[in-house]
Amino acid sequence: xxxxxxxxxxxxxxxxxxxxxxxxxxxxxxxxxxxxxxxxxxxxxxxxxxxxxxxxxxxxxxxxxxxxxxxxxxxxxxxxxxxxxxxxxxxxxxxxxxxxxxxxxxxxxxxxxxxxxxxxxxxxxxxxxxxxxxxxxxxxxxxxxxxxxxxxxxxxxxxxxxxxxxxxxxxxxxxxxxxxxxxxxxxxxxxxxxxxxxxxxxxxxxxxxxxxxxxxxxxxxxxxxxxxxxxxxxxxxxxxxxxxxxxxxxxxxxxxxxxxxxxxxxxxxxxxxxxxxxxxxxxxxxxxxxx
Amino acid sequence: xxxxxxxxxxxxxxxxxxxxxxxxxxxxxxxxxxxxxxxxxxxxxxxxxxxxxxxxxxxxxxxxxxxxxxxxxxxxxxxxxxxxxxxxxxxxxxxxxxxxxxxxxxxxxxxxxxxxxxxxxxxxxxxxxxxxxxxxxxxxxxxxxxxxxxxxxxxxxxxxxxxxxxxxxxxxxxxxxxxxxxxxxxxxxxxxxxxxxxxxxxxxxxxxxxxxxxxxxxxxxxxxxxxxxxxxxxxxxxxxxxxxxxxxxxxxxxxxxxxxxxxxxxxxxxxxxxxxxxxxxxxxxxxxxxx
Numbered sequence: 050x051x052x053x054x055x056x057x058x059x060x061x062x063x064x065x066x067x068x069x070x071x072x073x074x075x076x077x078x079x080x081x082x083x084x085x086x087x088x089x090x091x092x093x094x095x096x097x098x099x100x101x102x103x104x105x106x107x108x109x110x111x112x113x114x115x116x117x118x119x120x121x122x123x124x125x126x127x128x129x130x131x132x133x134x135x136x137x138x139x140x141x142x143x144x145x146x147x148x149x150x151x152x153x154x155x156x157x158x159x160x161x162x163x164x165x166x167x168x169x170x171x172x173x174x175x176x177x178x179x180x181x182x183x184x185x186x187x188x189x190x191x192x193x194x195x196x197x198x199x200x201x202x203x204x205x206x207x208x209x210x211x212x213x214x215x216x217x218x219x220x221x222x223x224x225x226x227x228x229x230x231x232x233x234x235x236x237x238x239x240x241x242x243x244x245x246x247x248x249x250x251x252x253x254x255x256x257x258x259x260x261x262x263x264x265x266x267x268x269x270x271x272x273x274x275x276x277x278x279x280x281x282x283x284x285x286x287x288x289x290x291x292x293x294x295x296x297x298x299x300x301x302x303x304x305x306x307x308x309x310x311x312x313x314x315x316x317x318x319x320x321x322x323x324x325x326x327x328x329x330x331x332x333x334x335x336x337x338x339x340x
Numbered sequence: 341x342x343x344x345x346x347x348x349x350x351x352x353x354x355x356x357x358x359x360x361x362x363x364x365x366x367x368x369x370x371x372x373x374x375x376x377x378x379x380x381x382x383x384x385x386x387x388x389x390x391x392x393x394x395x396x397x398x399x400x401x402x403x404x405x406x407x408x409x410x411x412x413x414x415x416x417x418x419x420x421x422x423x424x425x426x427x428x429x430x431x432x433x434x435x436x437x438x439x440x441x442x443x444x445x446x447x448x449x450x451x452x453x454x455x456x457x458x459x460x461x462x463x464x465x466x467x468x469x470x471x472x473x474x475x476x477x478x479x480x481x482x483x484x485x486x487x488x489x490x491x492x493x494x495x496x497x498x499x500x501x502x503x504x505x506x507x508x509x510x511x512x513x514x515x516x517x518x519x520x521x522x523x524x525x526x527x528x529x530x531x532x533x534x535x536x537x538x539x540x541x542x543x544x545x546x547x548x549x550x551x552x553x554x555x556x557x558x559x560x561x562x563x564x565x566x567x568x569x570x571x572x573x574x575x576x577x578x579x580x581x582x583x584x585x586x587x588x589x590x591x592x593x594x595x596x597x598x599x600x601x602x603x604x605x606x607x608x609x610x611x612x613x614x615x616x617x618x619x620x621x622x623x624x625x626x627x628x629x630x631x
Contacts, residue, residue, distance in 0.1 A: 068570035071470070139627045159631055166468055168631040169615055170579075173460055175630065176595040176618035177453075177588060179362070279359035279594075281587035287580045288461075296572030297468060303570075304467040318631045320616045321623075324460055327467035332612075336430045339466065340450055340459040340609045 051075045054105045058082040062108035064299025078102050104306045110197045115141045122148040129305040131161030133194045145316035156316040160305035161298045170288045172320040174274040178284045181276015186214035190268025198246040204232030207260035222252040227260045268294040342366045345396045349373040353399035355590025365620050369393050395597045406432045410439050418445040420596040422452030436607035447607040451596035452589045461579045463611040465565040469575045472567015477505035481559030489537040495523030498551040513543040518551045559585040
């Protein structure tokens with residue numbers, strides 16, 4: 050049995066908990082949260098209290114993840130997270146790789162669906178068609194990372210950021226905000242559009258009475274690569290999905306918690322992990338079923 | 341540079357050669373074939389003459405592959421192959437795993453598209469949706485195994501068996517035959533429909549003037565899984581491709597030749613290999629591009 054902790058108990062933390070209850074090889078020992086919850090699991094207020102677990106699944110906002118991961122790895126506790134700031138992943142991995150190696154534990158970062166399972170598909174598509182272009186089209190769906198980033202902006206009471214695919218990997222961001230009393234919409238709107246998460250995309254900010262009435266956690270992706278195998282062009286490969294976002298992210302985190310216990314010390318992204326390591330079961334049986 | 345040999349020079353061997361010429365890190369040193377070819381590469385008549393290569397890519401018929409792989413691994417030469425007899429893969433892997441470990445080299449077996457890249461997708465889908473059903477729908481495309489089985493039936497001059505997906509992993513077989521003089525179509529048609537390869541599938545046999553005029557190496561697959569992440573059902577994931585079959589198989593074999601040089605001694609299927617290992621380039625750069 051793998052002894053695990055969940056750090057942070059929002060949407061993702063809850064989905065991780067659900068996925069863990071369905072897994073046969075992972076036992077939840079602690080939840081680290083400042084909330085008062087009755088979930089039948091011992092709660093800890095702070096990661097400094099965490100001990101006696103093999104792996105901690107970090108379900109905190111992305112910007113807090115590198116610091117939390119480094120603290121836990123320094124205590125010899127392996128970590129997995131769904132850190133999703135694409136441009137920083139390679140650097141964060143290098144930083145955590147050094148800490149993990151020094152303290153003889155392992156980490157898998159960016160283990161959600163994008164970055165995450167989509168990254169694995171992109172790597173596989175590139176192995177199949179080394180030359181060509183891959184387009185990643187997200188949505189339509191609520192972006193958790195973008196929504197959290199909006200909510201962190203002063204003056205915002207509640208928010209929802211929708212990702213709308215417009216083709217060729219180009220996206221529109223539709224941001225719905227509920228303002229706090231006295232907040233100025235134009236100031237808030239500008240702050241959102243200048244945030245790192247939004248600055249490169251067509252972004253529309255709209256004020257609404259109730260964000261809650263708009264919420265649906267469905268999401269999707271369409272990955273498409275047209276390219277060349279050897280010298281033969283027009284090879285076409287695509288990957289589609291339509292999913293409940295926190296449920297899939299939670300499941301991939303739990304599958305990654307299983308995988309991280311099988312790795313040598315270091316920090317990895319999902320494309321550096323043998324796919325079989327994410328699965329529960331006997332190697333030969335899995336090969337018989339899946340290969 | 342990885343020094344490589346190609347063993348067997350049919351459709352697949354030729355496609356491997358093409359893909360190798362496009363790769364920057366793999367150099368073709370020998371082709372092992374009994375054919376007389378002018379392809380600008382030293383030819384060897386037999387695998388017993390093979391030496392000074394890091395990896396041999398086996399492009400012989402599947403039934404010959406386990407024996408050839410065992411011989412080369414016993415000489416310390418790593419191998420990759422696209423062995424495709426699904427029911428035997430797990431056992432062949434165990435046999436070759438022992439040989440590879442004893443002689444400190446590595447093998448990747450079943451490295452084509454199915455088994456192969458499709459297997460990786462099935463494993464990934466299972467990590468995302470541990471409960472559910474995956475359907476693998478092949479085609480439309482030419483089935484080599486079925487075509488060979490038809491050609492073995494008396495009265496048949498040439499044949500082509502097409503695989504047509506009818507959904508839920510069920511397939512129709514469309515068999516085109518050119519008869520020898522004096523052969524009776526009804527007798528031949530009955531023999532095909534009663535053959536082990538066809539008896540379980542909806543099979544249509546048609547007589548044509550020229551099988552050669554129908555041949556096209558295009559193929560495809562539609563993998564579909566509907567299942568449960570955590571406790572949330574109706575999660576839908578699919579993978580589609582439309583490809584030139586030998587070109588893709590050749591490319592995956594070359595990508596696998598690169599990957600095999602990065603593995604510890606042993607024999608692996610593609611689901612046991614980190615996807616990044618199939619790719620050419622610097623780890624951090626690949627993470628920046630793909631994750």
